[in-house]
Amino acid sequence: MNKKSFYDRAGLCLTMLCAAFVIVLTMSIIYYIGSKGLSTFTSHGVSLREFLFSDQWRPDRPPGEGGPQVGSLAFITGSIAVSLLSVGISAPLGVIVAVFIVEIAPGWGQRVLQPAVELLAGIPSVVYGYIGLSLLVPLIRSLFGGGGFSLMAGFLVLSVMILPTIISVSTDTLRAQPAEWKHASYALGATRWQTIRMAMLPAARSGLITAVVLGMARAFGEALAVQMVIGNTREIPASVLSPMITLTSAITMDMGSTVQGGTWNNALWSMGLLLLLMSLFFILIIRFAVRRGAV
Amino acid sequence: MERRFKVLGLLIGIALLMSVVAGCGGNSANQQSEQSRGQEQQSGGSKGSITAVGSSALQPLVEEAAKQFMSSNPEAQIVVQGGGSGTGLSQVASGASNIGNSDVFAEEKLTPEEASQLVDHKVCVVGMAAVVNPDVKVDNVTQQQLIDIFTGKITNWKDVGGADVKVQLVNRPSSSGTRATFKAFALKGAEEAKGIEQDSSGTVRKIISETPGAIGYLALSYLDGSVTPLKLDGVEPTKENIVTGKYPVWAYEHMYTKGDATGLAKDFLDYMLSDNVQKSLVVDLGYIPSTDMQIERDAKGNITQK
Numbered sequence: 001m002n003k004k005s006f007y008d009r010a011g012l013c014l015t016m017l018c019a020a021f022v023i024v025l026t027m028s029i030i031y032y033i034g035s036k037g038l039s040t041f042t043s044h045g046v047s048l049r050e051f052l053f054s055d056q057w058r059p060d061r062p063p064g065e066g067g068p069q070v071g072s073l074a075f076i077t078g079s080i081a082v083s084l085l086s087v088g089i090s091a092p093l094g095v096i097v098a099v100f101i102v103e104i105a106p107g108w109g110q111r112v113l114q115p116a117v118e119l120l121a122g123i124p125s126v127v128y129g130y131i132g133l134s135l136l137v138p139l140i141r142s143l144f145g146g147g148g149f150s151l152m153a154g155f156l157v158l159s160v161m162i163l164p165t166i167i168s169v170s171t172d173t174l175r176a177q178p179a180e181w182k183h184a185s186y187a188l189g190a191t192r193w194q195t196i197r198m199a200m201l202p203a204a205r206s207g208l209i210t211a212v213v214l215g216m217a218r219a220f221g222e223a224l225a226v227q228m229v230i231g232n233t234r235e236i237p238a239s240v241l242s243p244m245i246t247l248t249s250a251i252t253m254d255m256g257s258t259v260q261g262g263t264w265n266n267a268l269w270s271m272g273l274l275l276l277l278m279s280l281f282f283i284l285i286i287r288f289a290v291r292r293g294a295v
Numbered sequence: 296m297e298r299r300f301k302v303l304g305l306l307i308g309i310a311l312l313m314s315v316v317a318g319c320g321g322n323s324a325n326q327q328s329e330q331s332r333g334q335e336q337q338s339g340g341s342k343g344s345i346t347a348v349g350s351s352a353l354q355p356l357v358e359e360a361a362k363q364f365m366s367s368n369p370e371a372q373i374v375v376q377g378g379g380s381g382t383g384l385s386q387v388a389s390g391a392s393n394i395g396n397s398d399v400f401a402e403e404k405l406t407p408e409e410a411s412q413l414v415d416h417k418v419c420v421v422g423m424a425a426v427v428n429p430d431v432k433v434d435n436v437t438q439q440q441l442i443d444i445f446t447g448k449i450t451n452w453k454d455v456g457g458a459d460v461k462v463q464l465v466n467r468p469s470s471s472g473t474r475a476t477f478k479a480f481a482l483k484g485a486e487e488a489k490g491i492e493q494d495s496s497g498t499v500r501k502i503i504s505e506t507p508g509a510i511g512y513l514a515l516s517y518l519d520g521s522v523t524p525l526k527l528d529g530v531e532p533t534k535e536n537i538v539t540g541k542y543p544v545w546a547y548e549h550m551y552t553k554g555d556a557t558g559l560a561k562d563f564l565d566y567m568l569s570d571n572v573q574k575s576l577v578v579d580l581g582y583i584p585s586t587d588m589q590i591e592r593d594a595k596g597n598i599t600q601k
Contacts, residue, residue, distance in 0.1 A: 060469050133498075138505060147463050147506055149491050232468075232492035243491055253494045256351070256379020257470035259404045260389075264470065265381070 030276065037273030040266040046070055051270060057234050059264035070267035072247070074236045076274070079246040081151060081237060082226065083219035086158035091212045093159075094166030095201075098211075101167075102174040103196055114171070121164035129228035132157040137229055144241055149231030152240040157225050162215035169214055173207025174200060209289040217282040221275060223248035247271045341562045342370030349376075349383015349396030350472065352421065352496075352514065353548045356580050357396060360572050364563055371559055380404070380472050387551050388413060393560045395551040398472025400594035414555055417547040418567045419582040422515040423477055424524035424532035424544070428503055431510075433457035435526040441481060444510060447488030452508060464490025465502055465511035476546040477512045479596060481527065512544075516581025534583050540590040540598060547585065547592070 040046050054071025061068055097117075101109035132153055141148030177200060185199040201208070223246075231243025232253060251268050258265040341364075347357055354377045361373040378386075380397040381404055387395025388409045395401075398421075401410040425441060427433060431452040436444070443449040444462055453459045466487055467474040471494065478484060493499045496517045503509040504521040515532060518524055524532050527542065536542035556564050566572060573584040592598050 133501070141506070147491065149502075228498070233489050234492070235489050245492075253468040253492065254470040256377070256382050257468065257472070258379075258381040260381075260385040262404075 033269065033273050033276055036266060036269035038270075040070065040263065040270040044068075044263040044266060046263070046267070051267070052076065055236055059258075059267060068263045070263060070270075072250070072267070072271055072274075074234050075245055075247045075250045075271060077236050078151075078230075078244040079220055079248070081244070082154045082158060082230070082246055083216050085151070085155035085240075086162060086219045087212060087216045089155070089159040090163050090166050090215055094163050094211065094215070095170050095208055097163075097167050098170030098174055099196055099200070101171050103192070103200065114168075117164050117167050120160070121168070125161065125222060125225040126228075128157055128161055129225035132225060132229040140241070146241045147231065147243060149229060149233075149243045150241045151230065151237045151244050153229040154226050154244070154246075155240075157229055158219045158222060161222060161225060162218050165218055166211045166215040169211035170204075170208055173204045173211065176207070177203050206289045206292055210286045213282050213285050213289070217279055220278055220282075221248060223252050227252055247275055341368035341559060343559045344372035344374070345393040345559050345563065346374045346376065347394035347396055347550065347563075348378055348386045348392040349394075350380045350398045350548065351377040352398055352472070353396045353418075353550075356419065356548070356572075356576060356582065357550070357567075359576055359580070360567055361563070363571070363576075364566050368562075371562075373559070373563060379470075381470065384413075384551065387553055390553060393552065394556075394564070397549045397551060398546060399475055400547075400549065401551055402594040403475065412553055413551040414553075416550045416552070416556070416564050416567070417585045418550050418564075419548050419573070419577045419585050420537065420545050420588055421548055421582055422532055422534065422537045422542070422545040423473060423481075423512050424515060424518065425477075425481060425510060425512050425527070426500075426503055426518070426522040426524050428505075428507060428509045429521075429523045431457045431460055431508055431523075433525065434523055435529060437528050438481070438483070441525070441527065442483065442485045445482055445487045446485050460508035463506055463509045464488060465499055465506070465509050466490050466492045467499070467512075468492050468494050472546065473512065473514065477544060481512070481544045514581070534587075537583060538587050538589050540600075545583070548582065 040051065041048055050069070050071055053073055054069070055073040056069040056071040057074065058066070058069040097113070101113050105113075136153050136156060137148035139148075140146070140150060140153055144152075181199055181203060182195055185195040190198070226246055227249035230245065230249065232245045232249055233243040234245050234250075235242070237244035251271055254264070255268055258268065347361070354375060358375045361375050365371055365373060380399055383392070383395035383397050384401055384404050385395075386392035388401075388405055395413070397404075401413045401415070405413075425436070433452060433455055436455055440449065440455050444455070445464065447464075449455060450462050451459065452462060464487065467477075469475075473496075474487075478487065491502065493502060496513055499511050500513055500517055500519070500522055503511050510525075513522070515524075515534075526532070527544070530536050530542050532542050532544065537545045550564060550567065552560055552564070555561075568586070573586050577584045589601055590598050591601050
């Protein structure tokens, strides 16, 4: 066997092994979360309906007084509310900034704005949380009253955190659009604004949807920063100023103090499974958007 | 040049694969070391290796004690990890850890069968105080008032003689040992109204010191003047009042072993209860030595004089 074909074989084996390893890793994590998360329903007899649609969370209550109740509606609505609102702010802001970087000020935008956005992405989430706790929460308290720990504090912190994701994916998409389309639009006599609004943005639609969904997925999964500013009150928030709780913060707060195999601990795993299913859902949306966009 | 890079890449790949294989083999390696650990324990003497996992409240004390113990017993290896009381109890009950650190009695978390296999070592006592934001201008409440505040019946501090500020509850998560202790002994088991929840004592203290009308509870070691500790029926939350049984809100810190402690685990637990640790480290870190307690309390809360 000559040297070349040996390296060829070795390379093939290496890539295949690595690929197999990643697949096995993913499958085993899904299996583990799945088996733990489903045991709430199979071995503890909690109904799926109670878990998803009840807001009665009393896992420490003894069976004599109504049994452990693990309704996590408050956590689910909390997670959904906080991520939708943060995307509501960040999606328009992020896409407009991306347009600015690509179309309006390519030189300046690329030299100054893009590194700034990348820096924003590099700040650890605990630091965002700490800033939120020290600045944002007192500010909301003095501006709007209440305790300051609120849905509003949560989605404001999150909207800053997901901004870099949305901006950088949108920038890449806009840049990848064929220059001919832009030139054609100008040739038809369109102004710059008309070109951006009616040619560039519609053409980049699927990539922009991907950017927003990625941002939303990040918001949904973020735990630490959110946990520090939302107050973690196990209730469905009545307004943007009420304290609330998310799936992720409920898991981080209780996971170490509950005993493995108990209803309580397994209910936390079920929430983890729900988060996994949500991210699967987000991935499917992106796949769908990309396929539609390719046509 | 190019070929050299390829070789390098291959080497890195192989190294990665080796680490993967090593990772997969982790289980059997663990079993082996557990077996050898068992042999070392039988041979006696302070050598070998044990792990102590659990309560993050107790972690600094155990870590510091382990460091001192290891410096005088160079052949001993004690690994201390946090993870929470629930983790500690399930790890020691399943045999994955030699010692399980916990803020609560095993009976409160585990099934009766599991708990009966564990042997309790009460290494120290931690006192807890209800604390308020200094601006509420209250430093004494009756137990009934405290219960009414935490169950949501009293919603303004002026009802207990303080400033006209709304009460803002700051709880610990319901799985926390601190909350369980506070609920049992300060609130007589009454269920708390919903409020803000935080899981770290440092954050709780920061929130209470900054939020108008806030009330929560902290271990005595976290009192630093930024929050006001409340007297309960006129009794101050101090070490003296706790050891004599006048102030009821305190809990043991437990180190559990599965069956009686043997070998290094026994040596280390003896060391934890020796004057070396009890008279210096325990006091320095703001705990109360369990040897000082004049009363004793069991898992059901029954108190006996020592």
